[in-house]
Amino acid sequence: MIELPEAVTLARQLNETIKGKRIVEGSAGESTHKWVFYKPCREKLAKLLPGKKVGDVTSAGRSIHIGLEPNEMLVIDEFGGKVLYHDPGAGLPKKYHLFLKFEDNSFFTVAIQGWGFISTLTEWKQSKWVILRSNAISPFGVEFTSERFIDLVERYEDKEKDSIKTFFTNGRSVAGIGNSYLQDILFCGKVHPKRKVTDITTSEKKALYRAVKDTIEQAIQQNGRTSERDIFDKPGNYSPIMDRYTVGKPCPNCGTGIQKIGYLGGSCYICSACQK
Ligand SMILES: [Zn+2]
CATH class of the missing domain: 1.10.8.50 (Helicase, Ruva Protein; domain 3)
Known part of the structure; x- marks a missing residue:
C-alpha cells in the first residue's frame, strides 16, 4: 500500500509528466478486479474520460487527485500497486485497472495490487471512510506543529x-x-x-x-x-x-x-x- 511519501512523489511526477495532456481514450482497465472499487461504475467512469485535459495533480494523505479539466477530478485512494506513465509505443502492462491515452500517444495506467478505490471527487468525498478522516492533518503541511x-x-x-x-x-x-x-x-x-x-x-x-x-x-x-x-x-x-x-x-x-x-x-x- 502506498503511504504519504509515495503519494507526494507520484503526484509531483504526474504534474511534471502528464499535466496539460488531452485524453483521447480512457477505460477502467481491461478486466474486472474484485478488490478495486469504482465510483461511479466502470462504464460511467470510462465515458467521462475522453476529451478531458489533465489539470493539477495533488496528493492528500494516501490518495492522488488528478484534475480532469474542465470540471472533474479523478481520485485514486487507499491502494497498493503501480501508477505508471508510458512513452508512445511502449507495451501495456499485463493487468491494469485504469487507462488513459493522450493525444501524443503516450499513456497512463494504474494496476492495483491488493485493493484500491478509483473514483471521481464528488463520489470520493461522500464515502464514509473519507468523512471519518476529514479532520486529519497532514504531517507534511505547515499546520503540523x-x-x-x-x-x-x-x-x-x-x-x-x-x-x-x-x-x-x-x-x-x-x-x-x-x-x-x-x-x-x-x-x-x-x-x-x-x-x-x-x-x-x-x-x-x-x-x-x-x-x-x-x-x-x-x-x-x-x-x-x-x-x-x-x-x-x-x-x-x-x-x-x-x-x-x-x-x-x-x-x-x-x-x-x-x-x-x-x-x-x-x-x-x-x-x-x-x-x-
Ligand atoms: Zn534497541
Whole structure:
C-alpha cells in the first residue's frame, strides 16, 4: 500500500509528466478486479474520460487527485500497486485497472495490487471512510506543529481503548501513515505499538512528533520506499529501519535483535529493549 511519501512523489511526477495532456481514450482497465472499487461504475467512469485535459495533480494523505479539466477530478485512494506513465509505443502492462491515452500517444495506467478505490471527487468525498478522516492533518503541511500533534493525541476520542498503532493508522488524526512508516515512527519515538493512547507521556508525545516529521520528510526526499515504484517504474530510496528484511538484525540503537510481532491485522517490527 502506498503511504504519504509515495503519494507526494507520484503526484509531483504526474504534474511534471502528464499535466496539460488531452485524453483521447480512457477505460477502467481491461478486466474486472474484485478488490478495486469504482465510483461511479466502470462504464460511467470510462465515458467521462475522453476529451478531458489533465489539470493539477495533488496528493492528500494516501490518495492522488488528478484534475480532469474542465470540471472533474479523478481520485485514486487507499491502494497498493503501480501508477505508471508510458512513452508512445511502449507495451501495456499485463493487468491494469485504469487507462488513459493522450493525444501524443503516450499513456497512463494504474494496476492495483491488493485493493484500491478509483473514483471521481464528488463520489470520493461522500464515502464514509473519507468523512471519518476529514479532520486529519497532514504531517507534511505547515499546520503540523508539536502543539497541534500533542493536542490531537490528547483529544483522541477512543484513547482509553485504542493503541498508538490504531491512532496513527486509522487516519482520523494524522493523514497518510500506514503500517509501514508506522514501524519506523514508533521505533524512533521509542514507543511500543500496543501502548494505549492514554498512557503516552508528554515526553513520548514530543518524541513521536519528531519521529513522524523526520521519517516522513526523509522518505519524501528519497521518493518513498525501496519496495514501491514511481511513475517510471523506478523504486524509491527509503530503506525502512524496521521491516521484514531487518527482522533478527541488530537494533541500530542498542544491538538487540529486531522482532516481528503480529498485531491488529498486520505485522509490527520492534526492538523490545528500546520500545517501551
Ligand atoms: Zn534497541
